[in-house]
Amino acid sequence: MPRYPAHLTGDGLVNPFPGIKALERRLNRTLPHQLGSNEGLDMRHRALREHFGEAFTEQVYRYGDAEAMGVRTRLSAQLKVPLDHLLVDAGADSLIALALRTTCEVGDAVIATAGTYPTFGYFAKGQGCRLEEPAYREAPGVLAPDLDALAAAAHRENARLVYLANPDNPSGHLHDDDGILMLRKALPDDCWLLLDEAYGDFRDDADSEFAARTLPGVIRLRTLSKAHGMAGLRVGYAIAEPAVLTMMMKVRIHYAVSAVSLTAAEVVLDHMDEVRQHVADVKMRRERFAAHFQALGADVLPSATNFIGLRLPSAELAAEVHQALLAEGVLIARLAHPKLANVLRITAVEDALEPGRLDILERAIKEHA
Ligand SMILES: Cc1ncc(COP(=O)(O)O)c(C=O)c1O
Numbered sequence: 001m002p003r004y005p006a007h008l009t010g011d012g013l014v015n016p017f018p019g020i021k022a023l024e025r026r027l028n029r030t031l032p033h034q035l036g037s038n039e040g041l042d043m044r045h046r047a048l049r050e051h052f053g054e055a056f057t058e059q060v061y062r063y064g065d066a067e068a069m070g071v072r073t074r075l076s077a078q079l080k081v082p083l084d085h086l087l088v089d090a091g092a093d094s095l096i097a098l099a100l101r102t103t104c105e106v107g108d109a110v111i112a113t114a115g116t117y118p119t120f121g122y123f124a125k126g127q128g129c130r131l132e133e134p135a136y137r138e139a140p141g142v143l144a145p146d147l148d149a150l151a152a153a154a155h156r157e158n159a160r161l162v163y164l165a166n167p168d169n170p171s172g173h174l175h176d177d178d179g180i181l182m183l184r185k186a187l188p189d190d191c192w193l194l195l196d197e198a199y200g201d202f203r204d205d206a207d208s209e210f211a212a213r214t215l216p217g218v219i220r221l222r223t224l225s226k227a228h229g230m231a232g233l234r235v236g237y238a239i240a241e242p243a244v245l246t247m248m249m250k251v252r253i254h255y256a257v258s259a260v261s262l263t264a265a266e267v268v269l270d271h272m273d274e275v276r277q278h279v280a281d282v283k284m285r286r287e288r289f290a291a292h293f294q295a296l297g298a299d300v301l302p303s304a305t306n307f308i309g310l311r312l313p314s315a316e317l318a319a320e321v322h323q324a325l326l327a328e329g330v331l332i333a334r335l336a337h338p339k340l341a342n343v344l345r346i347t348a349v350e351d352a353l354e355p356g357r358l359d360i361l362e363r364a365i366k367e368h369a
Helices: 020-027 046-052 069-079 091-103 118-126 147-157 177-186 242-251 259-269 272-295 315-327 359-368
Strands: 086-089 109-111 130-132 137-139 142-144 161-165 192-196 218-223 236-239 299-301 307-311 343-347
Touching (some): 069 236, 069 259, 086 091, 086 242, 091 118, 091 161, 091 218, 091 236, 091 242, 109 147, 118 130, 118 161, 130 147, 147 161, 147 177, 177 192, 272 307, 315 359
Parallel strands (some): 109 130, 161 192
Antiparallel strands (some): 086 236, 218 236, 299 307, 307 343
């Protein structure tokens, strides 16, 4: 069984603010006269009403439901995941930080692929963890987190947690379900697997039974930032065993997700046709984009996400292209990690497909093909 830090076990730590919504549910009644709250309930908010309208402004007075019941109920029905296997927080980033806070202590070793989504390493080091980074597996047409190397590093370093983005950012690589199960099996029993599935909705098998499965020793993270287009509102969720989520709730910043965000997420989740259409459009653009750059002779990495990774012949060329595009007001992603400095990542939005938008990149590819 993966471990928790000693200071989280026992009875000492109790969240002082489970929230009014949770109290109402416990009492099985509404509390229309909330005289014990110190929020600005009498504020008129004329400016906000004028700017955003009534429906928005009615949401701003109160803290959001710390248990996010409305969002979890919808996710539970849609994903067929039991309600108590779901926890909502302020985006996948907050969930990464929360998972680290729940599982790791200062000095613990954590493992992530060198050059993968850098926020994990940033948060881990900021929490005093020791980050070990095995290299990607690289071959023609392949840039993939190396699962064997992750497991070997976990054993070697006596790691508390292994992070894997699946599909991965920036490579776009997807490990199949068997690969994930084998990784879990290969890890030490007391080591957590933090499985970041921020791009899971773009998988062709996003609706599979496995996508909804709770895996022992695994904390799965998802977000409404990508497929649901709500990055600015900060909503994400974890899927894990109830006992793990109870521990995460102990140290979660209880009002981190605003009432506005929760309500907006409920509205979006009630209109999944729009989300599905968005995902289908993204995949179509991604394939058009990949085919276009392949035809130019680029090393296009296969992607199960909403972006395409292009591996350029050198880090210098990637830096040059990145800077030249930036000077024209075009921002593409170039990863900071020295191991992946030759990879450029471009999101499959309509703007990227505008003729001429990426001329500089196209010229560079043709010249070096
Ligand atoms: C792999 C990965 N995880 C997490 C995130 C953060 O998502 P959120 O907006 O939900 O915090 C991103 C965003 O780019 C990502 O690429």
